[in-house]
Structure formats: structure tokens, C-alpha cells
Amino acid sequence: GEDVEQSLFLSVREGDSSVINCTYTDSSSTYLYWYKQEPGAGLQLLTYIFSNMDMKQDQRLTVLLNKKDKHLSLRIADTQTGDSAIYFCAEIFNAGNNRKLIWGLGTSLAVNP
Amino acid sequence: ETGVTQSPTHLIKTRGQQVTLRCSSQSGHNTVSWYQQALGQGPQFIFQYYREEENGRGNFPPRFSGLQFPNYSSELNVNALELDDSALYLCASSLGSLAGGYEQYFGPGTRLTVT
Numbered sequence: 374g375e376d377v378e379q380s381l382f383l384s385v386r387e388g389d390s391s392v393i394n395c396t397y398t399d400s401s402s403t404y405l406y407w408y409k410q411e412p413g414a415g416l417q418l419l420t421y422i423f424s425n426m427d428m429k430q431d432q433r434l435t436v437l438l439n440k441k442d443k444h445l446s447l448r449i450a451d452t453q454t455g456d457s458a459i460y461f462c463a464e465i466f467n468a469g470n471n472r473k474l475i476w477g478l479g480t481s482l483a484v485n486p
Numbered sequence: 487e488t489g490v491t492q493s494p495t496h497l498i499k500t501r502g503q504q505v506t507l508r509c510s511s512q513s514g515h516n517t518v519s520w521y522q523q524a525l526g527q528g529p530q531f532i533f534q535y536y537r538e539e540e541n542g543r544g545n546f547p548p549r550f551s552g553l554q555f556p557n558y559s560s561e562l563n564v565n566a567l568e569l570d571d572s573a574l575y576l577c578a579s580s581l582g583s584l585a586g587g588y589e590q591y592f593g594p595g596t597r598l599t600v601t
Contacts, residue, residue, distance in 0.1 A: 377528075415593065416576065417592070423587065463528075465585075465587070471542055471543060472534075472541075472542040472583075472585060473531045474531045476521075476528035476530070478526075479527075
């Protein structure tokens, strides 16, 4: 089936690292994404990883992809209060000629000063 | 450069009615995707249009239909509205289709309430 699962909540202290985890279902996914949604603001693409990569680093963000376990993680180093938001994991799900972007429910990250 | 815009921002409809939501793509983008986001949920993919053709569809019934125009703006039409259709409807535009993994730029959404 099509399902992307994430833990719903994460709370960290300012300056610590945050790790948000996601599991997906389609082993043929080509791209996997992390989006950020702040209250009252639109969805913003944070980063993505292509399926032939194991890791991608972009400033404070590190994405790890374990294709065997269909597990994706997002690590935010030196988490700041401005990082408080909902983080969505999404995968491209291939169903024959039909492609869909399947999203998780989102992980609400709270950063405490 | 103008971003993705959507209209209207809010809408209240009655069960059984029909609604049309509109989206203007970011300049130069030929692909538009529509999503439904219920309160506290992740976005659900409705469909994508690439160069005026439907290019992918999620698990939504046929009463959800769309159009993309030659200028790449788009409409989402929902017939026979149901209470469960109450949600934020998001439009996103990109330089290419899902297959190419292009970044999607989201509009602010239209909040639809069905009573």
C-alpha cells in the first residue's frame, strides 16, 4: 500500500540536534522530500534526496536514506527556536504510469529555549 | 517574479454545491499540482497537470476534476460537495513533472468550509 509514517511530536532544547524519522513504502521511489510548514505560512521544500544516494548534507540539515529498511531521516544540527514547525516527509509513489506524491502526517517539532 | 497565488482565500459552501478554486503558477512553471490538507493531517495529492494534461492522480473520486490552461494557470473543481471536503486546498507549481523531481512551490491555499 501507499503509506508514509512519521512520529507526530518531537521536543528538543535549543542548540541540540533534532532527528525526525520517516518510513515509506515504495521501494521504487525516485525522490524523497522533506518539507517544512510554519503556522500561517505555506509549505516550503527543505531538502530532497535521490534514491541512489545514502546521505545528503545541506548546511545544518543532513538527510540519511536507508533503502533496505525504507527509512528516511532528517537531522537538524544546532536546532534554533525558528526551526519550530511541522516537518513532512514525502515520497514519489509509482503505480504503473501513475505517479503520486504521498505525504506523512507530519512531525511537530518544538524547540525549547 | 510572482509566486504562486490562489483564489479565493476562504470559501463557505453548502453540502451538494459545486466549487471552483483557482491557481496561478509561478512564472515559467509548466506543472501544477493540487493537494487537500485536512486539519492536523499531511497534504493528500489530488492530481497533477503537466502542459495541460493530467499527469498523475491520487485517490480522489471523479467529482474532483481539474483543468490547466495554456498560460499554465489551473482550476480545481469539486462537485456534489460533502462535509469531509472541508480542508485547505493547496496548489503548487514546478518547472516539470513529478518524474523529474522538480521542486514544488506552494501557494498559500484556499480554506474551504462545507456546511
